[in-house]
Amino acid sequence: MKEDTIDRRRFIGKASAAAVIAAFSSIKTSYAKDLVSLANRSGVRDRYILSREEYLLDPDITYFNHASIGTIPKLLHRTHKAYIDLCEKNPWLYTWGEPWDKERTKTRKKLAEFVGCEPGELALTHNTTEGFNVLANGLPLTENDEVVFSTLNHPGASECWFHHAMAAGYSINRFEFPIRDVPDLSEDDIVSIYAEHITEKTRVLVFPHIDNLVGIRYPIEKMVQMARENGVEFIAVDGAQALGMVPIDLQDLGVDFYAMSPHKWLQAPKGTGLLYIRKAIRDQLEPLWVTWGQNRWKGTVRIFEDYGTRNLASVLALGDAVDFQIKFDVNNSVERRKELRAYFFQALENDPNIEWRSPRSWELGSSLYTIEVKGQDSQELFKKLYEQHGYVFRAFKADNWNTLRVSLNTFNTLKEIDTLVELLS
Ligand SMILES: Cc1ncc(COP(=O)(O)O)c(C=O)c1O
Known part of the structure; x- marks a missing residue:
């Protein structure tokens, strides 16, 4: 290859790297500035009121269904779109290159702080269902083991266990939660209902932090204490409804796994998810995906999230969704x-x-x-x-x-x- 061609390539490489950084930081700066002015305009200092005009909702509807799927603020949507546009300018660079790989690391750190865990304990998945599939497939369960959950589990946290139980031979104990009694139940009643169904074989207990049918907020610490006293080894919590609805401090909760869907209450882009895996037990879990990264990511949480090419624009916007929540307190x-x-x-x-x-x-x-x-x-x-x-x-x-x-x-x-x-x- 001729010298001048190589020099020209080097030049293009450097110039485009500089342009990349400038374009990205301009999106970030605008977002930060607009977030401050939105917060000031909304009177956030006195009290939280961000009106629906800040969202894209159709004016003909009244949206009372944030538990199914959230809607993201216009400002965040605009920023997400700007990332998508930028990615299209050089898809290879933004998908596989250094700039957004570094941003992914920063985003993971920010999210980890928000939910109270270490960055190395948080996989960036796509939703809660994926998180539970990782567990049902990857935990070291055998014919002697049992997984317990109730009918208040969402199918996204239940069906995968039935599927993998067939191959691995473990059993499932799904019991009927007395849903009609809910208004009269106390925290202790809820804990006792689960305690009654734990047997000598129970190795995994699954329950929601907040269920999707009646919205019970489970007393997690009491549940964890009861489960550990009964010899349960793995406690997996479905946090799909909790993230962005109530503050979460995973270190305090003492659970082993906690799966989340930020596209609900955190108002993050659709198709963004999180899975907390307690570091001490990470190595007991087999990854679900087998990719080019299986050796590279071995021993890190990334092995539970990478199944090839992914849309990093949404991952970056997920980090911005956290900034939004924090700004609006x-x-x-x-x-x-x-x-x-x-x-x-x-x-x-x-x-x-x-x-x-x-x-x-x-x-x-x-x-x-x-x-x-x-x-x-x-x-x-x-x-x-x-x-x-x-x-x-x-x-x-x-x-x-x-x-x-x-x-x-x-x-x-x-x-x-x-x-x-x-x-x-
Ligand atoms: C409690 C609960 N768990 C799991 C899910 C599944 O969420 P996703 O489709 O984001 O995986 C939902 C969805 O509504 C839910 O409410």
């Missing part, structure tokens, strides 16, 4: 959602046609709650309220269950609740 957000819950509860409390099916207290409950409207089919009711009034929430129907679940985030309003209550009465 996680505790303020909790207070706001608590206020919305109390308002909804009080509005329906004396309605003879409505049965509250979630925990009564905020401490044992959460930002997702469930009601039964007597004499009405929940699915029909949802269809009517959606098609005629634009309300988006979830209806659940089973043999002994006929409910509506609402899940409100900070930008929902008391007026939106008033209208729904009127429509229900």
